[in-house]
Amino acid sequence: MFDFHNKEQAVLRKGILPIVFGIIIAFAGTRLVACAGPVWANQDEQRFLDAYRDYVDDNATDDQLDRADNLYIETVQVLRENYVFEVDTNKFVDDSIAALPKLELKDKSPENVVGEVLDQSLHDLDPHSAYMSEDMFKRLQESTEGSFAGVGIVIAQDEDKQIRIVSPIDDTPAARAGLQPNDRIATIDGHDMKGQPIAEAVRLMRGRVGEPVTLGILRKDKNFEVIIRRAKIEVPSVTAAVIDHDIPYIRVSRFDANTLEQTQDYLQQLKSSVSNPRGIIVDLRRNPGGLLDSAADIADQFLSKGLIVATEGRGERKMRTYEADRSSYFDGTPMVILLDRGSASGAELMAAALRENGRGIIIGERSFGKGSMQRILPLSGGGGVKITTGYYTTPENHIVQGNGVVPDIEVQLKDAEEFDREIDLAHALPPRRRDPRKTITSVAADQCAADIEIDRLGKGGFKAEDQAPNPQTEEIEPKDGDHTSDAEGAENGEAPHDQVLECAVGYFNDGMLAQYRNQVEPLLRAGL
Secondary structure (H helix, E strand, O other), X not given: OOOOOHHHHOOOOOOOOOOOOXXXXXXXXXXXXXXXXXXXXXXXXXXXXXXHHHXXXXXXXXXXXXXXXXXXXXXXXXHHHHOOOOOOHXXXXXXXXXXXXXXXXXXXXXXXXXXXXXHHHHXXXXXXXXXXXXXXXXXXXXXXXXXXXXXXXXXXXXXOOOEEEEEEOOOOHHHHHOOOOOOEEEEEOOEEOOOOOXXXXXXXXXXXXXXXXXXXXXXXXXXXEEEEEOEEXXXXXXXXXXXXXXXXXXXXXXXXXXXXXXXXXXXXXXXXXXXXXXXXXXXXXXXXXXXXXXXXXXXXXXXXXXXXXXXXXXXXXXXXXXXXXXXXXXXXXXXXXXXXXXXXXXXXXHHHHHHHOXXXXXXXXXXXXXXXXXXXXXXXXXXXXXXXXXXXXXXXXXXXXXXXXXXXXXXXXXXXXXXXXHHHOOOOOOOOOOXXXXXXXXXXXXXXXXXXXXXXXXXXXXXXXXXXXXXXXXXXXXXXOOOOOHHHHOOOOOOOOOHHHHHHHHHHOOOHHHHHHHHHHHHHHOOO
């Protein structure tokens, strides 16, 4: 994920908090790299500089034009030097010029016009490259530090230029409200969002704590509006429990700067609580990713040696590797890793690392398939660009991008609807080498579900909101998030069952999936 220079490669990852930003709304981890030095326009870039002046305010100053010029030139030079594929800058400039007549902007200052064109042109390269204004750049930093004021959702832009909810962040106003993956945000406080960049959606949803924001939602064949009060989104990224008295369970909902410390705290508690564990469950469902260093560090808690993940740049050039070097928790205890279609980026890489190092079996659904890495590059005039610089590779040199991670045991949810994955996004990067392994078996969730006892660590009981969602459940009080709704059990006072988790527990005892344990565990130990 991070393109380290030679000097930086000599610095050990262990024990150092990388100065990096990961962007939640794009499922990806990134690295901050400063641009420096003067910039000069070449012949191609000058064509755009001449063209865009016809679309800015007549009273634009020379200083404003100079700042906007530098913004465009810097960005093109960054692409030329760092993008994962060689960029045809002549075509990039042509596309930028072609975008100018289509702009619908109230603010026609030079920097805003150029920024809007860059954002569209970068999105046309791939769905995760983007331009960020200075305000957006600051919000990016806030989101990776685990604290910001908003509603708490992960969003992306689909091929129809609609804002799509990928997943909510656990225990936020959005999550408690009950919005689902694949919901589209049609309006925000009355602003039509179709065709608007993700940065604008984020700007409109952020605000002061306690202030309401109204979202117009499209879900399947119905439209509705919901009102959400913004809150300071400062939530744990890890929860934990003990299942049936002897199965440690830990859920990681995202990877930020605080996730490793929270994970280590809970693992210590689980180790003290369960003296003779039958198995351990690591739940990465609807985890959209975040900081790769965080994901690698958490995988490292369960691995004493072996490759965790590597990065591959232009021309399949290897750039950096992450090796396991920590003592492993619950060493020798059978492990199940839970994935679903909302598991992306770092979550997919962590799951692949644990399986390919022989540590655990994956149960659930094929994951999202977001395996490209981004870098955040600040620009000299403020703001920055996020560009894709490479692919992630698993320990066995497979590529997650576009392929996803295939579960060993697939659990099918009843009436599961279609769900866009990475490869379905407009301009998605093409896959490279995929993992050739196949799913061992596929079972219906309701066939292997069973009653389980859950004792949550920390305050309160293990609530339905903390469990992974049933993506096709219709929520009664939809807002901006993605948790299992309380609606299913509301009439009789019962919490909804997490059937996938119940199936996974059955793998360790006499459940339906237990018949595969003797088949799978020897393969894991043999590294197959």
